[in-house]
Amino acid sequence: IKIKIVDIPVPITIGPAFEGETIRKKDAHVEFGGGRSTSFELVRMVDADQVEDGKIEVIGPEIDEMPEGSVFPLGVMVDVYGRKMQEDFEGVLERRIHYFINYGEGLWHVAQRNMMWVRIGKNAKELGFKIKDIGEILIAKFKSDYPAIIDRVQVTIITDKDVIEDKIKLAIEKYAARDARLKGLTDESVETYYSCTLCQSFAPNHVCIVSPERVGLCGAVSWLDAKASNEITPTGPNQPIEKGECTDEAKGSWKNLNEFLYTHSNRTVENVNFYTMMEDPMTSCGCFEAIMAILPLCNGVMLTTREHSGDTPCGMTFSALAGTCGGGVQTPGFMGIGRRYLCSSKFIPADGGLGRVVWLPKELKEYLGQDLVDAAVAAGLGADFVDKIADETVGITEEEILPFLEEKQHPALKMDPMM
Numbered sequence: 001i002k003i004k005i006v007d008i009p010v011p012i013t014i015g016p017a018f019e020g021e022t023i024r025k026k027d028a029h030v031e032f033g034g035g036r037s038t039s040f041e042l043v044r045m046v047d048a049d050q051v052e053d054g055k056i057e058v059i060g061p062e063i064d065e066m067p068e069g070s071v072f073p074l075g076v077m078v079d080v081y082g083r084k085m086q087e088d089f090e091g092v093l094e095r096r097i098h099y100f101i102n103y104g105e106g107l108w109h110v111a112q113r114n115m116m117w118v119r120i121g122k123n124a125k126e127l128g129f130k131i132k133d134i135g136e137i138l139i140a141k142f143k144s145d146y147p148a149i150i151d152r153v154q155v156t157i158i159t160d161k162d163v164i165e166d167k168i169k170l171a172i173e174k175y176a177a178r179d180a181r182l183k184g185l186t187d188e189s190v191e192t193y194y195s196c197t198l199c200q201s202f203a204p205n206h207v208c209i210v211s212p213e214r215v216g217l218c219g220a221v222s223w224l225d226a227k228a229s230n231e232i233t234p235t236g237p238n239q240p241i242e243k244g245e246c247t248d249e250a251k252g253s254w255k256n257l258n259e260f261l262y263t264h265s266n267r268t269v270e271n272v273n274f275y276t277m278m279e280d281p282m283t284s285c286g287c288f289e290a291i292m293a294i295l296p297l298c299n300g301v302m303l304t305t306r307e308h309s310g311d312t313p314c315g316m317t318f319s320a321l322a323g324t325c326g327g328g329v330q331t332p333g334f335m336g337i338g339r340r341y342l343c344s345s346k347f348i349p350a351d352g353g354l355g356r357v358v359w360l361p362k363e364l365k366e367y368l369g370q371d372l373v374d375a376a377v378a379a380g381l382g383a384d385f386v387d388k389i390a391d392e393t394v395g396i397t398e399e400e401i402l403p404f405l406e407e408k409q410h411p412a413l414k415m416d417p418m419m
């Protein structure tokens with residue numbers, strides 16, 4: 001990735017060196033989102049007359065009115081006009097917010113959309129950093145990194161708890177519209193998948209392959225996003241790969257994809273099976289929204305998420321699991337995924353699909369909500385399937401959840417053995 005040096009009028013240092021910096025709660029002056037308050041980020045394409053280039057507006061309290069250790073809502077709206085801008089590019093640009101904010105020393109950003117979570121460190125506050133400066137960073141970076149598609153940018157930042165509840169509706173509508181555009185697309189309906197090698201900066205052998213029915217494991221790069229990103233930067237991290245000859249239809253293996261993977265994983269990964277986690281599964285970098293692991297006793301799989309810090313029936317927390325399956329290696333029986341992949345009709349079909357899922361954190365069930373119920377119905381598992389999946393309130397060991405699965409007649413118990 002090429003890094004351009006731009007002068008940004010903020011009191012903190014900006015650069016990729018700070019990308020991996022974490023800010024602990026005790027070191028944060030103020031915190032936004034992450035389930036503690038309403039938050040969202042949104043990039044919108046607008047008409048020329050709807051954007052005043054360089055304008056930054058903060059609606060609600062500035063940092064000086066935020067006591068140390070406080071939590072506030074945060075909405076970040078980036079309005080973009082460009083003659084070559086397309087609606088399809090919005091999601092791609094929106095994902096850049098994560099990187100741009102993390103470039104700031106004393107700034108920390110995780111997740112995306114209305115899940116985003118931001119901390120501003122005490123160090124940044126002491127240097128005089130203001131909420132408004134988030135806008136300065138975004139405007140400077142968007143204009144310097146995307147001059148071909150962006151002519152004008154303005155940023156509105158909302159920290160007011162009433163205004164945000166109104167504005168977030170707009171964002172949620174936009175997210176739903178983006179997801180809906182993907183809905184008609186299936187893996188079979190396209191000849192081309194896309195690679196994503198954005199994460200090779202810290203997992204040098206890792207390649208994500210993104211298909212219409214499988215979002216990148218960070219949850220932020222869909223097939224449409226990858227396609228758009230390739231249109232914006234043809235030599236960039238998202239390359240089209242024509243699938244070519246299918247060598248294993250059930251497990252999901254294609255000749256051309258494997259050749260691409262072999263070359264771009266520095267010759268470490270020879271074969272990837274798209275549709276199973278048990279044999280040559282897709283590798284993981286470290287950005288996975290969720291990690292799945294097999295539960296041999298229950299003849300099923302469990303998933304845990306970054307948001308869920310507690311123990312799980314496989315005996316490991318999310319961070320312990322992240323240590324075993326990150327870094328661009330294949331770990332059969334374990335796999336990092338984007339949360340929405342769970343609702344895909346291509347969710348580990350070779351292993352039995354959604355019917356294999358026996359345990360999820362409660363929070364994930366709630367987050368996926370009706371989409372998970374719809375996916376269960378589409379898979380022929382019935383609308384009550386979600387109630388058959390155990391969570392932390394049922395138990396956090398295989399022994400604890402097995403009687404529950406038996407009582408609910410969970411379908412995984414009748415499937416072929418996983419191993």
Ligand code: SF4
Pocket residue numbers: 196197198199200207208210216217218219220221285287288
């Ligand atoms: Fe791309 Fe995968 Fe990294 Fe997401 S996790 S940015 S899809 S390489």
Ligand code: ZN
Pocket residue numbers: 199218285286287288
């Ligand atoms: Zn990654």
